[in-house]
Amino acid sequence: MNYIARLFLLTVWLPVSTFAQQPGLAQAAMDALNSAMLSDAQVAELSRQAVVEMDAKNPVAAPNDPYTQRLNRIVARHHTVSGLPINYKVYKVPDVNAFATADGSVRVFKGLMDIMTDNELLAIMGHEIGHVINHDTRDAMKSALRRSAVRNVAASQSGLIGKLSRSQLGGLADYMLGAKFSRQQETEADDYSYGFLKRYGYNVMALATSFEKLAKQGGGGGSGVAQIVSTHPDSKARAQRVRDRARRDGLIR
Structure with missing residues (x-):
């Protein structure tokens, strides 16, 4: 049933x-x-509202900031991915993290940009976008609604979502930021990123090396430890899986 x-x-x-x-x-x-x-469009609208709240609470890099300029250069070809419009911003905080939400918002943290090459950043963003394309973030939002204090958010007959309070949006934002996906969902998001890199002519090994860097961060301790590692486990094994696939594809020896 x-x-x-x-x-x-x-x-x-x-x-x-x-x-x-x-x-x-x-x-x-x-x-x-x-x-x-809730429909996909309604979940995307709730996600958009939650991201607006997150943007208000975090130091967002200005348009002329070097971090923003670097990110814009990296994603210049990718403002629409698999038919989904994507908007990118940098949070100038030291956390090693990144996330994407069901409305197509991608947020990259300064701490992650500091340790990754351009291609590695693109690989990680490809993975996070993969969660959106695969509807993992949609399902995470629905789970957040079931677990939160938000009540009666189903759409009216007009198909519109009521405006949530800041505390409600903050709760949803916190849940989305810490959302954990299943092993299968993570594998499928890895595969999406690998295919994305290959399709656009990037070196797919950037996905493997990004995981290897995250694995080192996860064992380092301190405030700079990658938050992304807590929601994306088994980084070493996933890096090896990418290497094995690239070898089978004849992209490396």
Whole structure:
């Protein structure tokens, strides 16, 4: 039985007396149903609102900042990826991290840019965009809605999402930033990045070397440890997988 069907049974066929005695259960069931029924466009709009809140809370590099200029140069060919418009910004914080959200927002942290080459940054961004293209970020947002205090966010008949409070958006933003994906989702995002690099004529080994750098960061301790490692485990094994694939493809010996 699929997820929607289970929720339908939960909300319709459970005895009314159960909900009367436990109103919190009824609200939880409706919240889960609402989040499950959100369309891709509605999830993207909620993600956009959450990213606006994140941008307001972080030091965003100005257009003339060297970090912004470097990022713009790296992504000059890639403002639309697989049909999705992408917008890029740099957070000038020392964390080694990057993320992408369902609306096509990509945020790269200064700490990551400091340790990666241009091609390695592109490989990591390709991986994060892969999560968007594969709908992993959409599903993470729906999970965030189910776990958050956000209530009744399902669309009205007009198809619009109500404006959330700053505290609600902050909660969603924090969840998206720390979202963890399954091993299969990570592998599929790796494959997307590999294919992206290969398709545009970049060296696919940049994906492997970026993982190897993250693996070293993960074992280093201190404030500079890559946050991205906590949500993207097994960096060494994933680097080796890229190398093995590149060898099979005849791209390396």
